[in-house]
Amino acid sequence: MATKHNIIVGQSGGPTSVINSSLAGVYKTAKERGYHKVYGMLHGVQGLLDEQYVDLSTQIHSDMDIELLKRTPSAFLGSCRYKLPDIHEAPDIYEKLFKILNKLDIEVFIYIGGNDSMDTIKKLSDYAILKGHDQKFLGVPKTIDNDLALTDHTPGFGSAAKYIAASTKEVIRDALGLSYNKENITVLEIMGRNAGWLTGATALAKTEECNGPDLIYLPELTFDMDKFLKKVQELVHKQKNVVIAVSEGIKLADGRYVCELSGGSEYVDAFGHKQLQGTAAYLAGFLGAKIGCKTRSIEFSTLQRSASHMASRTDINEAFMVGGAAVKAADEGDTGKMVVIDRVADDPYMSAAGIYDVHRIANNEKLVPREWVNKEGNYVTEEFIDYVKPLIQGDYPPFMVNGLPQHLVLKKGGKR
Amino acid sequence: MATKHNIIVGQSGGPTSVINSSLAGVYKTAKERGYHKVYGMLHGVQGLLDEQYVDLSTQIHSDMDIELLKRTPSAFLGSCRYKLPDIHEAPDIYEKLFKILNKLDIEVFIYIGGNDSMDTIKKLSDYAILKGHDQKFLGVPKTIDNDLALTDHTPGFGSAAKYIAASTKEVIRDALGLSYNKENITVLEIMGRNAGWLTGATALAKTEECNGPDLIYLPELTFDMDKFLKKVQELVHKQKNVVIAVSEGIKLADGRYVCELSGGSEYVDAFGHKQLQGTAAYLAGFLGAKIGCKTRSIEFSTLQRSASHMASRTDINEAFMVGGAAVKAADEGDTGKMVVIDRVADDPYMSAAGIYDVHRIANNEKLVPREWVNKEGNYVTEEFIDYVKPLIQGDYPPFMVNGLPQHLVLKKGGKR
Numbered sequence: 001m002a003t004k005h006n007i008i009v010g011q012s013g014g015p016t017s018v019i020n021s022s023l024a025g026v027y028k029t030a031k032e033r034g035y036h037k038v039y040g041m042l043h044g045v046q047g048l049l050d051e052q053y054v055d056l057s058t059q060i061h062s063d064m065d066i067e068l069l070k071r072t073p074s075a076f077l078g079s080c081r082y083k084l085p086d087i088h089e090a091p092d093i094y095e096k097l098f099k100i101l102n103k104l105d106i107e108v109f110i111y112i113g114g115n116d117s118m119d120t121i122k123k124l125s126d127y128a129i130l131k132g133h134d135q136k137f138l139g140v141p142k143t144i145d146n147d148l149a150l151t152d153h154t155p156g157f158g159s160a161a162k163y164i165a166a167s168t169k170e171v172i173r174d175a176l177g178l179s180y181n182k183e184n185i186t187v188l189e190i191m192g193r194n195a196g197w198l199t200g201a202t203a204l205a206k207t208e209e210c211n212g213p214d215l216i217y218l219p220e221l222t223f224d225m226d227k228f229l230k231k232v233q234e235l236v237h238k239q240k241n242v243v244i245a246v247s248e249g250i251k252l253a254d255g256r257y258v259c260e261l262s263g264g265s266e267y268v269d270a271f272g273h274k275q276l277q278g279t280a281a282y283l284a285g286f287l288g289a290k291i292g293c294k295t296r297s298i299e300f301s302t303l304q305r306s307a308s309h310m311a312s313r314t315d316i317n318e319a320f321m322v323g324g325a326a327v328k329a330a331d332e333g334d335t336g337k338m339v340v341i342d343r344v345a346d347d348p349y350m351s352a353a354g355i356y357d358v359h360r361i362a363n364n365e366k367l368v369p370r371e372w373v374n375k376e377g378n379y380v381t382e383e384f385i386d387y388v389k390p391l392i393q394g395d396y397p398p399f400m401v402n403g404l405p406q407h408l409v410l411k412k413g414g415k416r
Numbered sequence: 417m418a419t420k421h422n423i424i425v426g427q428s429g430g431p432t433s434v435i436n437s438s439l440a441g442v443y444k445t446a447k448e449r450g451y452h453k454v455y456g457m458l459h460g461v462q463g464l465l466d467e468q469y470v471d472l473s474t475q476i477h478s479d480m481d482i483e484l485l486k487r488t489p490s491a492f493l494g495s496c497r498y499k500l501p502d503i504h505e506a507p508d509i510y511e512k513l514f515k516i517l518n519k520l521d522i523e524v525f526i527y528i529g530g531n532d533s534m535d536t537i538k539k540l541s542d543y544a545i546l547k548g549h550d551q552k553f554l555g556v557p558k559t560i561d562n563d564l565a566l567t568d569h570t571p572g573f574g575s576a577a578k579y580i581a582a583s584t585k586e587v588i589r590d591a592l593g594l595s596y597n598k599e600n601i602t603v604l605e606i607m608g609r610n611a612g613w614l615t616g617a618t619a620l621a622k623t624e625e626c627n628g629p630d631l632i633y634l635p636e637l638t639f640d641m642d643k644f645l646k647k648v649q650e651l652v653h654k655q656k657n658v659v660i661a662v663s664e665g666i667k668l669a670d671g672r673y674v675c676e677l678s679g680g681s682e683y684v685d686a687f688g689h690k691q692l693q694g695t696a697a698y699l700a701g702f703l704g705a706k707i708g709c710k711t712r713s714i715e716f717s718t719l720q721r722s723a724s725h726m727a728s729r730t731d732i733n734e735a736f737m738v739g740g741a742a743v744k745a746a747d748e749g750d751t752g753k754m755v756v757i758d759r760v761a762d763d764p765y766m767s768a769a770g771i772y773d774v775h776r777i778a779n780n781e782k783l784v785p786r787e788w789v790n791k792e793g794n795y796v797t798e799e800f801i802d803y804v805k806p807l808i809q810g811d812y813p814p815f816m817v818n819g820l821p822q823h824l825v826l827k828k829g830g831k832r
Contacts, residue, residue, distance in 0.1 A: 079593050173722060178491075281693075298718050299715065302587055303719075309586070394819065402623065403728065404620065407585065409626070
């Protein structure tokens with residue numbers, strides 16, 4: 001076996017609770033497989049182009065640090081939203097990048113991210129082959145939205161789903177405790193502009209001691225205000241307390257987002273900016289006006305992707321596994337590939353890392369199939385629940401220091 | 417010792433993560449002290465007037481159930497927002513209530529709630545003395561807002577503070593991970609219309625690996641948009657990433673709430689309703705327009721008071737203690753009293769239950785003292801932090817069932 005050189009790893013796109021667990025998986029596996037140095041790009045390829053990187057051995061000093069990293073939300077190395085131009089459009093960028101990689105003696109380049117990151121892997125591996133460079137390029141998936149094709153699910157989705165389901169349970173308790181003989185409607189807004197995986201995960205709140213939300217509206221289906229109002233009126237008449245989960249991305253038949261309705265024809269905030277939040281607030285106002293009862297709206301907002309204190313053990317472990325599997329694949333000669341999660345069995349749930357050629361990854365978003373939503377289009381089916389349930393199992397309790405979850409944080413100039 | 421009769425307990429006002437721990441404290445202590453039956457009013461005095469109550473022994477079957485109850489957010493018995501009229505205004509209501517109490521053979525009446533609930537205790541104990549009834553009436557404080565006088569702090573505050581501090585840490589990680597060489601401003605909105613205790617608790621996010629929020633604005637001080645803008649411009653120029661915590665109740669010098677500004681002169685939602693949310697959203701829009709950078713707003717909303725999965729052990733235990741202390745006080749002959757928490761020592765932190773005459777409780781809100789806010793009015797002081805820090809210590813991990821926190825839920829007709 002030839003002497004191994006260095007690895008560089010980066011993180012890209014919207015963060016998740018477990019994207020650092022994949023980073024930990026890359027680091028630990030690289031060290032175990034005898035790679036010399038493991039570098040981290042700071043803020044992905046964008047930072048790397050500015051020669052912003054760090055030797056991870058200056059940051060991770062022990063297995064305890066690895067465990068802390070797995071419990072740290074958001075991108076430890078910093079993220080970026082940078083789409084690499086096509087090779088023929090900007091050959092200078094590619095030359096610059098490979099010059100940096102050569103300077104750092106990089107043998108393996110690993111990128112943890114979503115669709116854009118896999119595009120980066122594809123382009124860099126193509127360029128390397130084209131120019132006869134021998135670096136290997138591997139992708140590790142992540143996204144809370146679960147909208148990547150080919151992988152059974154994405155690392156990050158399970159923890160977001162768990163946080164959403166747990167918070168939905170708590171909000172339902174709150175709603176039921178408050179309402180006595182009076183109508184009371186709560187509208188929850190969940191992330192996922194085009195894919196309803198996270199919104200559907202509110203159905204997991206349906207447990208032996210909780211009925212879960214009453215209605216669930218995914219962005220995959222056209223949202224009909226009249227039908228919606230009729231359904232809610234019916235329910236509120238019957239049971240007084242109604243909890244509704246909607247995706248931020250629900251749209252009317254004419255293609256407008258529901259949140260666009262809030263300014264009437266304006267759809268801008270007080271400063272003239274387009275506002276793409278406020279679906280639940282709009283619907284709560286709408287129902288309040290039409291039904292004449294108390295309504296409220298709750299956005300789970302950024303906490304959905306950063307609440308690592310409520311991470312799923314299954315998700316953390318799988319995120320670690322795919323990070324490690326990318327290193328293994330590179331070590332065994334693969335390049336231009338993305339690691340995926342294959343569901344090996346449902347009962348008991350088992351998963352394994354698989355590998356796919358990035359050229360085969362279509363840029364299609366994986367949406368919730370129509371047959372996993374009920375006929376009326378206002379709830380997910382048992383099949384949906386059976387698919388998600390294994391992904392929220394198990395806990396990864398935070399390391400609590402002085403009453404708060406501790407994180408591993410990049411040490412550069414200041415503390416943050 | 418004479419044979420003991422029955423106890424009845426109710427919950428009132430906005431729920432907290434630990435109001436059920438007080439209920440558990442009442443129940444357990446009542447049983448230990450030999451009371452015959454422990455009834456729960458469903459939805460407080462309002463429900464009791466409709467003869468809505470439950471024998472708690474049909475709900476709590478074991479010490480395991482007690483533990484589950486301590487981990488259940490919101491009011492297990494259901495809450496109400498009902499202010500008892502003055503005795504001379506509605507003597508029939510009092511007669512009806514005491515008829516029910518006599519029918520149930522009630523010896524002790526315990527009410528867990530905020531200022532209005534203590535007013536209920538005062539009126540009922542006055543009435544009992546006036547009419548020669550021998551029931552005892554005791555109050556147990558709760559509120560996330562920590563705005564009750566006489567008690568060092570209120571049960572419910574510590575857990576809300578812990579959730580807010582932990583979530584602030586996670587959001588700061590998210591913000592830092594995302595921004596590379598670009599200005600990025602996050603505005604957090606925290607509950608507490610008049611009292612800034614919860615907003616100030618975001619300062620607890622300042623730990624060895626986190627700088628905490630950069631600016632904190634409490635409702636106790638007048639909010640100046642120009643000064644605010646200048647300060648944020650200064651910071652964003654220096655450090656690019658800025659995280660700001662504001663109370664939902666911050667007001668301008670002319671008395672208008674900042675959230676009133678969002679509709680320009682309108683201050684109404686699309687349906688003509690006054691909207692008292694949206695302070696952070698307004699400020700994020702304002703800063704985006706003035707500074708021309710990316711901004712976002714996050715409301716912690718209802719989760720602040722219902723996230724029992726992140727409850728403080730200190731808080732849960734104190735909530736339990738004050739519930740038990742109310743039973744003890746009644747058993748020893750007290751009536752017309754509220755249990756309070758006395759801070760016995762700071763280092764190490766120790767607390768004990770004390771007791772106050774409800775007639776002495778002024779209806780004043782306890783606000784953050786001016787000297788616990790810095791001179792500029794944009795951060796809390798070390799004294800503030802030292803006061804809150806002990807209250808968020810220790811965890812009370814939820815009982816996880818199928819990946820989600822389990823709750824104890826009232827069994828009546830249906831599941832919820």
